[in-house]
Amino acid sequence: MNAxxxxxxxxxxxxxARLGTIILCLFILMAIVAPWISPYSPQDSNFSEMLSPxxxxxxxxxxxxxxxxxxxxxxxRVSLLVGFVAGLGxxxxxxxxxxxxxxxPGVVDEVLSYVTNVFLVLPALPLMIVLAAYxxxxxxxxxxxxxxxxSWSWGARVLRAQVTTLRTRDYVVAARFSGDGVMxxxxxxxxxxxxxxxxxxxxxxxxxxILGEAGLEFLGLGDxxxxxxxxxxxxxxxxxxxxxGQWAWLAAPGLCIALLGTALxxxxxxxxxxxxxxxxRN
Amino acid sequence: MRHFLRRLIILLLTLWTTVTxxxxxxxxxxxxxxxxMLAKFHGKGPMSPQALHSIEVMLxxxxxxxxxxxxxxxVNVFHFNFGVSYTYFPYSVRHMIAQTxxxxxxxxxxxxxxxxxxxxxxxxxxxxxxxxIFSDMAITSLFxxxxxxxxxxxxxxxxxxxxxxLNWFPLSGGNAGNMTPSLNFNFLASAAYHSILPALTxxxxxxxxxxxxxxxxxxxxxxxxxxxxAKARGLSEMRIALTYAARNAILxxxxxxxxxxxxxxxxxxxxxxxxxxxxxGNLLYVAVQNEDFPLMQGIFLIIVICxxxxxxxxxxxxxxxxxxxxxxxx
Numbered sequence: 001m002n003a004x005x006x007x008x009x010x011x012x013x014x015x016x017a018r019l020g021t022i023i024l025c026l027f028i029l030m031a032i033v034a035p036w037i038s039p040y041s042p043q044d045s046n047f048s049e050m051l052s053p054x055x056x057x058x059x060x061x062x063x064x065x066x067x068x069x070x071x072x073x074x075x076x077r078v079s080l081l082v083g084f085v086a087g088l089g090x091x092x093x094x095x096x097x098x099x100x101x102x103x104x105p106g107v108v109d110e111v112l113s114y115v116t117n118v119f120l121v122l123p124a125l126p127l128m129i130v131l132a133a134y135x136x137x138x139x140x141x142x143x144x145x146x147x148x149x150x151s152w153s154w155g156a157r158v159l160r161a162q163v164t165t166l167r168t169r170d171y172v173v174a175a176r177f178s179g180d181g182v183m184x185x186x187x188x189x190x191x192x193x194x195x196x197x198x199x200x201x202x203x204x205x206x207x208x209x210i211l212g213e214a215g216l217e218f219l220g221l222g223d224x225x226x227x228x229x230x231x232x233x234x235x236x237x238x239x240x241x242x243x244x245g246q247w248a249w250l251a252a253p254g255l256c257i258a259l260l261g262t263a264l265x266x267x268x269x270x271x272x273x274x275x276x277x278x279x280x281r282n
Numbered sequence: 283m284r285h286f287l288r289r290l291i292i293l294l295l296t297l298w299t300t301v302t303x304x305x306x307x308x309x310x311x312x313x314x315x316x317x318x319m320l321a322k323f324h325g326k327g328p329m330s331p332q333a334l335h336s337i338e339v340m341l342x343x344x345x346x347x348x349x350x351x352x353x354x355x356x357v358n359v360f361h362f363n364f365g366v367s368y369t370y371f372p373y374s375v376r377h378m379i380a381q382t383x384x385x386x387x388x389x390x391x392x393x394x395x396x397x398x399x400x401x402x403x404x405x406x407x408x409x410x411x412x413x414x415i416f417s418d419m420a421i422t423s424l425f426x427x428x429x430x431x432x433x434x435x436x437x438x439x440x441x442x443x444x445x446x447x448l449n450w451f452p453l454s455g456g457n458a459g460n461m462t463p464s465l466n467f468n469f470l471a472s473a474a475y476h477s478i479l480p481a482l483t484x485x486x487x488x489x490x491x492x493x494x495x496x497x498x499x500x501x502x503x504x505x506x507x508x509x510x511x512a513k514a515r516g517l518s519e520m521r522i523a524l525t526y527a528a529r530n531a532i533l534x535x536x537x538x539x540x541x542x543x544x545x546x547x548x549x550x551x552x553x554x555x556x557x558x559x560x561x562x563g564n565l566l567y568v569a570v571q572n573e574d575f576p577l578m579q580g581i582f583l584i585i586v587i588c589x590x591x592x593x594x595x596x597x598x599x600x601x602x603x604x605x606x607x608x609x610x611x612x
Contacts (some may be wrong), residue, residue, distance in 0.1 A: 117292060118299045123589055126566060127550050130582050133570040134307055205429055214432045215552055219567065233435065237556070242442050250442055254435025261430030 010270040020266025027260055031076040039069045042074040042227050056076045059248040063239035068249050071087030071225050071227055072256065076229035079257070082140055082213045086147040086204030093148060094205075095198060101156070102163025113160065119153035128212060132221040139223040147212045162194045186272035200271040207264045214257050229253035293590055300586045305355050308575060322368060333374070336365040359414045364580030370573045376581035378565060385456055385547040386561035389477050393484040394546055401489040402532065405496025407533075409504060410523040422497060425490035432554035433487030440479050441556060451479050454558030482558045485549050492535060499531035506530075509577045533604050537596045544592025548585040 011021045030037070039057075040047075044067065051061040059068035075090040101112035130136070131146045166172060173203065175189050191198075216222055217230025222239075224231050236242075241249045318454065339354045364375035404425075408418040430434075445453040456476050503509065506526045512522045549563030557562070562581060569577035 004292060114292070114295070118296050121293075121296050121586075121589055121593055123545055123548050123585055124298060125551055126582055126585050129551065129570055130578055132308065133573070133578060134575075161458055212429075215434065218432075218434055218552065219555070219570070221570070233432075233438070237437055237438065242438070243445075247442060250435075250438050254432055255437065256432030258427070261432075262427050264540065265426050265430045 009265055010274055014270040014273060017270035020263040020269075023259055023263035024267065026184045027076055027080060027256075027263070028178075030073060031080050034073050034077060034188065038070040038073040042066060042072045050241075050246060051276040052245065053248045059252050060246055062235060062249065063241075069230075069254065071232055072229070072252050075228045075232055075253065076256070077262070078226055079210065079213065080229070080232065083206050083210035083260070086144045086209035086213065087202055089144065089148040090152050090205035090209065091155060091198065091202040093152040094159055094201060095191075097152065097156040098159025099122060099163055099190065101183065102160040103167050103186055103190065105164075108274050109160075112156075116153045116156045116160070119150070120157065122150070124150045124208075124212070125215065128216060129221065130217065132216060138221060140226060143213055143216050143222050146216070147209050151205060151208055151212070155205060158201060159194065159197060163190055163199050166190050166193055183246070196271055200268060203264050203268045203271060207261050210257060210261055211266075214254075229257050284401040286597065286601055290594065293597070294591075296439065297587065299531065300590065301356070301359060302352075304579060304583055304586065308579070314473040322579040325371060328540065332386070333366045334343075336363050337391065339365075359583060361485065362580075364583070365576040367577045369568055369577060375577050377381055377578060379562070379580060379584060382560060382562050382565045383547070385559065386554075387546060389480055389559065389561060390546045390549055393481045393488070394539075394542055397485050398492055398535070398542070400485075401492025402496045402535050404489070405493040406500055406523065406528045406531075409497045410519075411502030412501065418497075419460045425493045428486050429490035429494060433483055434556055435481075436486055437483040437546075437553050437556040440483060444479060452476050458558040475601045476557075477559070480550070480559050481555050483553045483556075484540075489555075492538075495538065496535050499534055500527055503527040508544065533600070534604060540596035540599045541592050543595065544589035545585075547588040 011017045018019065021128070026060060026251040045065040047057065047065040047067060048059045049061060049063055050064045051057050055058045057067050057069065059072065061067055062071070097112050097116065101109045127150050128146050131149065132142060135142050159207075172185060172189050175185050180188075212220075213228075214233065215223075218233045220234055222228070222231060222234075224234060230253075232249070236246065236249045236253075336358055339351060340494060362376050365374050367373055367378050370378050386389055404421055408421050410418040413419070421603075441453060445451045452475065480567055504523075505525075509522060509526055512526050516528075547562060549561040551563035552561070554561045555567050556562035562585075566578065566581045568574070569581060
């Protein structure tokens with residue numbers, strides 16, 4: 001628990017990162033207390049359609065008569081969850097591949113590095129679209145998988161480079177000579193020494209996961225019946241919210257995605273400073 | 283030279299792998315999208331046996347062995363023969379791509395160059411004047427924000443406020459509806475006018491990456507010993523920033539630029555979709571919407587080939603501008 005607390009301190013000490021942490025916490029809070037702060041149920045479609053913002057509906061209503069504000073508040077849940085899970089999955093996969101490739105020079109490294117390079121070259125969004133289009137079942141699980149498959153490579157390359165410099169350090173050599181197994185050395189000796197790099201690649205992966213999720217949902221490749229920020233934009237676009245003057249419906253979900261993304265970027269400043277002291281301002 | 287040869291082999295292997303992946307995706311996916319596709323084609327009208335065959339080869343509906351299919355597939359790839367588009371029947375995929383490509387090349391090509399130049403210059407400025415309110419803090423926070431927001435959303439807002447509410451720009455399309463593409467002034471003016479908002483969106487979403495990357499490289503370079511020495515020698519600030527620090531810091535950005543040239547062909551799917559711009563991104567979207575697998579395969583292959591070639595170009599550029607890369611290979 002102490003180590004966990006200690007790892008959170010940089011996010012608070014750096015003033016820029018603190019702002020990001022606060023925004024992220026507000027979103028998490030919003031996702032948790034959604035049933036209590038949301039004015040209506042997000043499924044409730046008994047209101048007039050395409051209402052402009054009023055006191056009763058601060059962000060207006062949709063083409064089916066849903067309350068936009070309620071959808072926005074509940075949408076936090078799916079957007080946060082998908083972003084978090086996809087970001088975490090991406091990081092775990094890059095960590096696994098990076099550790100293996102970095103610690104095992106020779107055939108394992110050559111093969112894994114080669115696969116990494118192939119995926120680095122493949123353009124992410126078109127690949128995501130093509131994969132999602134061929135898949136027989138659409139939905140949030142598919143989005144998570146597609147994001148993980150298309151975005152692990154960058155992290156894997158960075159982490160591999162770090163491992164190759166760590167594996168010849170004295171304490172790693174000592175551990176090897178005292179008979180520790182490969183897994184133990186990788187996860188007990190090497191992994192703790194690249195925590196800041198792993199944290200940075202998690203934040204980066206989460207940002208691109210949240211943006212990727214929004215993009216795929218906006219293209220209609222998610223489950224349009226699920227309530228998230230991306231699908232809200234999909235419906236706003238496809239039901240002519242623009243031509244009906246529904247600016248709040250268009251603006252609000254995107255603003256939330258932008259704020260969440262910015263919060264994570266700001267938190268990354270703290271990690272950057274840990275990893276690269278030259279960026280620290282005196 | 284050895285370094286270069288090694289990279290060349292790796293990239294050729296990459297090209298081979300990606301084309302093979304493209305060959306495998308429709309064959310590995312559960313269900314059989316290809317057969318459903320072919321059934322839909324039958325409703326469209328008569329098709330020549332050759333066209334039918336190339337679709338079968340692209341999508342993997344064939345009684346022939348996998349190896350035979352695979353070699354056929356490569357022959358088709360070399361001939362840019364991807365079969366007939368389902369959506370735009372009876373036009374071939376090649377025809378559709380040839381029609382769409384110029385739009386994307388101009389729009390995304392021009393914006394990529396502008397974005398790189400402006401972003402890199404701003405990055406130099408904000409690293410050089412680190413901590414200054416306007417030239418560093420304001421610019422860097424602005425781009426931190428723009429690099430983390432969904433740019434298609436920005437496109438939606440632009441379309442709404444600037445086109446729909448204020449009526450300053452056309453809402454969608456690549457040129458006024460009654461025109462046919464040709465090289466006269468009226469058409470070019472109309473096309474340029476229609477591309478302002480898409481270009482703006484792409485610029486806003488992409489300048490940030492160049493600026494932030496350049497700023498980071500610059501800060502690292504500025505703390506190197508040779509910069510300190512240059513300061514001690516009393517050289518002018520301008521000269522230190524430009525010919526000492528920036529010259530070295532720009533290397534990763536140059537590589538990135540060469541690679542980003544490859545992404546031009548793919549267009550900007552989300553921007554083109556929002557503005558109904560007749561580019562490759564939009565074509566890919568239409569293909570996905572209509573489950574037009576031949577079109578999708580063709581577009582994806584073209585994108586992948588361009589990206590790999592651009593990577594090769596990036597390597598060549600690197601060998602020329604960075605002596606360390608040259609020496610590493612010797």
